[in-house]
Amino acid sequence: MGRSHKPIVWGLFAAGGTVAAFVLPMLILITGTGVGLGLVPESTLQYDNLRALLTHSLTRLVVFGVLFLMLWHAAHRLRITAHDLGVRADTLVATVVYAAAGLGSLLLALALIAI
């Protein structure tokens, strides 16, 4: 009998869900809505500021971990949601969402290495 992949996927889901619960609202407030609503200094999202933040490899490692986990959390929950909405082609759904998360992770790693 083959081993189940469930523990890995569920572990990523739980870890990513926890990270998202603590980090995501403020992260969106700063990166997505804050500048437009005048709550966040405009310079925050400027090139130089972000490059300065990401010069330390520790910051880059943390950014990778945080975004990676949230991405896989979303992928797994999206798979379950598709099932809940009546889509029964689970293998296809799983392939699509995990492939998207895998590609996203790869792109994220490449971007952070290049910065």
Added chain:
Amino acid sequence: MSRPYIRPVSRTGWWLAQPRYVRYMLREISSLFIGGYMLIMITGLYRLSQGPQEYAAFLTALLGPAGVAYALVTLVFAAYHTYTWFIVTPKAMPLVIAGKRVPGPLIVAAHWLGFAVVSVALWLLMTAGGA
């Protein structure tokens, strides 16, 4: 013998039947917006790695009406995710200290305190450079 009665349930619309099913579905749908936001952030970092001009074009789109509207919707879903995640935590991971079970509301409150600390820290870290 007669066949047992099986109540017909819609495969796609079952969750509209009860408010708590709707709340469940809203929680699950958060993943669509959160996943999308992650892809936006990854794109932003990728543009950042390419250079100032590429990043400037990304930033213009991000701060445009569509970008801000998407972020606002995702912010609401993310806040709802936090709320539901913290509520479930004492049930998913009951905490026992010195043989006594820690009350659920205390665990939830501790998580909100942690949320406040993390949020302030993130704010200071990200906005400090631009001040």
